[in-house]
Amino acid sequence: MARPRAFDEGEVLDAALRCFWTRGYEATSVRDLASSMGLTGASLYNAFGDKRALYEKVLERYASHSMAERIRRLEAPDIAPRDAISSFFRETLERALDDPEMKGCFVVNAAVEMGPHDPELRAAALASLGEVEAFLTRRIEAGRADGTIQNRETAQELARMLLGVHLGLRVLARLRPGRELLEGVVKPALAALDPHVPG
Incomplete structure (x- = not known):
């Protein structure tokens, strides 16, 4: 019978995220990860596989717990479409300014560092960024419907911008x-959505 894990998976994955996020993939060693996660190297491998597998799991966790959660929250029925887009960018800006380590967005970092030579991680990063684009498209379409967003470009074109x-x-x-x-x-960028700005 397999022994139950003696650690909280969410906590150790969050520790691995902080480690990768601060150093980047290449500069992070398995020893760094094991130390930050409070595990032995053997326990890390047994639980999560090699460094690459752990990075993929951490990226998936960040995308689903951070970016996807923000999107769900900002699509609440009581938030106007134009306000949802403004809030998304305001939160992005404030997160950047409140980050003394200047870590950036983990998904964007993964896309830049790993995307050029790791097709699976590139696909994972693109999928997460695709969710952002889809969120922006939906909010623009809703803003068009209620008259708060007007522009000649299509909703998809504005979302991609x-x-x-x-x-x-x-x-x-x-x-x-x-x-x-x-x-x-x-x-x-937000002014381009205003009704008084000609398209």
């Missing part, structure tokens, strides 16, 4: 995390 702004914001925040700069990126 905003996704590009989101990605640029996350990368820029790792290099120059100043409020004035980041707000200067977000403000004109």
